[in-house]
Amino acid sequence: MAPMEEPIASTLAPSPLPHFVIVPLVEQGHTIPMVDLARLLAGRGARVSLITTPVNACRLRGVADQAARAKLPLEFIELPFPTEIHGLPPGIENVDQITDFSHFAPFFDALPKLAGPLEAYLRALAPRPSCIVSDWCNPWTAGVATRLGIPRLFFHGPSCFYSLCDLNAMDHGLHDQTSAAGDDQEKFAVPGMPVHVEVTRATAPGFFKTPGFEAIWERCVEAMLTADGAVVNTFVDLEDEFVARYEAALGKPVWTLGPLCLANEDADAMESRGDMSGVRRSAVTAWLDAMGTGSVVYVNFGSVARKLPRQLFEVGHGLEDSGKPFLWVVKEAEVAAQEVREWLEALEARTAGRGLVVRGWAPQLAVLSHRAVGGFVTHCGWNSLMESIAYSVPVVTWPHFADQFLNERLVVDVLGVGVPIGVTAPVRLFDDETLPVVRGDIARAVSELMGGGNEAGERRRKAKEYGEKAHRAMEKGGSSYEKMTQLIESLRPQVVVEANKTTELEHCMHAVR
Template identity: 25%
Template sequence: MGNPRILVIPYPAQGHVTPLMELSHRLVDHGFSITFVNTDFNHRRVRDAFGNEVEGEGSIHLVSIPDGMEPGEDRNHLGKLTDGISKVMSSEFRKLLKKINGFEDDKISYVIADVNMGWALDIAAEFQIPGAAFWPASAFLLAFLFSTNKLVDDQVTDEYGTPINGEKMIELCPNTPAMHPKNFLWISLGDFTTQKIVFEYAKRNIKAIENMEWLICNTSFDLEPGALNFFPQILPIGPLSATNQLEPLTGSFWPEDETCLKWLDQQQQGSVIYVAFGSFTVFDPVQFQELALGLELSNRPFLWVVRPDITQGTECEQLYPKGFKERVGSRGKMVGWAPQRAVLAHPSIACFISHCGWNSTVEGLSNGVPFLCWPYFADQFVDESYICEIWKIGLSFQRDERKIINREEIKSKVEQLLNNKSFKERALKLKGLVTNSVKENGTSNRIFNNFIEWMKC
């Protein structure tokens, strides 16, 4: 009998794979072996991005199952992806568990499932395998999802999640972000069909996890006391990024361009604007060009992550403003994907222009980096509220009459943020709090150790 084997299954999106891979590394440190389940599509992407390093991770075994979509279909269409997951992945997951626990000596002892894959815990229970649910975003957002039935009962939304009073801000509890109905998770993801699919899917998953003994979350008491006091079933074990352990296998879907770290070594301390928008954000050509010109106008060095698919329809190489690359020269560094944890930990970083996904948010604050917030969809508006209104470690951008964040606004907000030392001071204070939470005897560390003991019993 070897180390206990844990099966880990994330929702098939980068912002979910990354923190569950981080958690898997922490579990390996405590003697567990991991079977990590990606979709076939994402499994190929991780293998392509990491090559031999994937094979070298002895205690993390990568496996995959189909996601129910055709090879050429758009996985960024969350309605179709969620529909495929609902119809195909559960039966494929059942087959996988049956295969592993029926034919292999090294059986699965526990299943840790993303809350967004809560159905996997119901299937694990069929095999009498104990499970735990992991939430990769803010505790506030999970508490909000637990309130979906109440939203319907109180006539805040109809049965499909559509707000009945579309302009009234919703406040769940004190010291948490107020939400505009247009930013409800399921509303911001696309059309009405997508909204209905995601709303129903979220309700089913919440039902699957509502009685779990372990509902762990990548947050800390210092970050979200309001939400965690309001919903004490949510157990903070993070931020996982605050441990500052950099692993070779991050689960990234794109190859990480490490040349940017050498470039950062050549920049002055606290001088570089880091610009990255996660795995989903898409820009139209006008907005892409205004961002480029805003970075040029800032007259500061910048590192800009330009994903190959970040612009609609046209390759971004053709969209850079005429003469932009020549004018910025070595002051600007553009990469397709960056080793973000290492970048944010680099002393030359001054601030982070971010889409405000939860992983980027906690990675930035774990390194004491102030933010300029550019949310795109989903939970990113909530995270923007935390950053600007509650923690006060960043500023929001304002859009002009075209709904564009223009170059002058970018230049202005960079100057406001970097000329006011209080943003950096508050960011460093928050870094100290979250770093302490994951250290020995910190609040998150104690909960994590109790979780480990539960699985070793």
């Protein structure tokens, strides 16, 4: 008599880790944190494909080489950047290459043409990827994900504080009020916030607020609302109440995985994010090594904002007048004119021994993590603020546009780690002389940040506390580490195996007996 078969049992067989496709906006401030995200995911064993274009792939060569040496499952996929776009000069593949405001609209018109090549790449993969993580400013990925049935998360660059303000402004009609004609300094309270937040018409939340970009904004919002969740470069101990309320308002999971910059654990990793030669990196490090602990103020306004000569001179004079040691990063485009180069050389001669001017790109993480750096004059881009928080460096806040004014409110009013320089309105991207910040404001803010006294000491204490919390969040058992574990596991393919406990092989064995 043959043995009775036991009921079929369903079990979950070991399954491969998920495959993430990361699609950053081709702009340094958006690409850098998503590259860090890619490295963190790959470091946890997930397969990652980062989508870029040839010019941007060249910039990422150091990261790619380092990932290859570490044998991470991370690949960089180059898609050809669209050509023959009306109004866009050839060769521009990154926002920071734009030198004329009229090129922005055609640049963003070109990006959706990457959808076809991206879809072709994804269709050729077997099996299909587990998830697309695309920048909030890349709404063209939504259709690709829908057609292929791939879950999609959007990556939003700013703080949850900013994103909650923006979402509440949309939901409660504040966007309409601040978009109407009126006094730029008229004040409005942002509804639905757990703390009082006041903005003006000039500093109200909202990306793509410039006339002519309304259609792009609408596509971005639609893609946000149809996504399966959000990824944000922050951590719970920094923004706990804002994270919870943002997730509730959004109605979908918010994965807080930061500070993503802490994916760069050694000097090579920190410097591979930059663009400097080894000689210049060494010169910066050697100069900092000779300075006292916490004595240097670092000055950098990000990859996009550019200062015209009049404003550049005010920055230099303000740093000189502060009397504090400084490391100031200026862009190559800012010092193209002969008069500016000569002026900078004279400034360097007058401040020799306590001032260093770096032309071009600087290894910002290596600078901020150096023991000599005790303060940071920043444009309040969220990457820079997260990096300063991660390395316990208090800041002078000088917002320029977009989310930066609300990021300033968070670090000054809520976190208590910033000194405002006093700007009240955004500047045009290529005209920062309409509302100049004068040298006296710069000297005052730097002196206040770097000086003694109870207030300065309290800022440093809070900055140190947040830095410690940032590192704990990224360690095993920390909130961001565990959130990443949950994200990976939620997307792991589940392979169900149905099998009799008495298998066909066992039937054969019984028959032999």
